[in-house]
Amino acid sequence: MPQIVFLPHPEICPEGALILAESGESVCEAALRQGVDIEHACGCACACTTCHVVVREGFDSLSDMDDLEADLLDQAWGLEVESRLSCQARVSNQDLVVEIPRYSINHAKEAN
Secondary structure, three states, X not given: OOEEEEXXXXXXXXXXXXXXXXXOOEHHHHHHHOOOOOOOOOOOOXXXXXXXXXXXXXXXXXXXXXXXXXXXXXXXXXXXXXXXXXXXXXXXXXXXEEEOOOOOOOHHHHOO
16 A cells, blocks of 8 residues: 655644555545545545645656646646646555645635
8 A cells, every 4th residue: 555645734734644545546535534634625526726736756656647637737826847636646556755735726715
């Protein structure tokens, strides 16, 4: 079972987190299942950028990015070469190190 290391994030996981993922599940699914509360305003439907993550290690082992995800990522805050939408990035059999950006573009959250 591959491991995903989440680097510390001041709100979501201040201490960081180490979780186990099933091969074939998305980074977001694995995180949510194990208590890492990644934002996912669209319900993991690839319709927003709130679940944006930067994959610091293991990027090339993830499932390929499709055009819709690439188009959405262009709108994400803090975009980097190793950025992915965690709801679309499927885990293979390799361990990952993931950083959750400090900010996201979540209009519903900002309205509160």
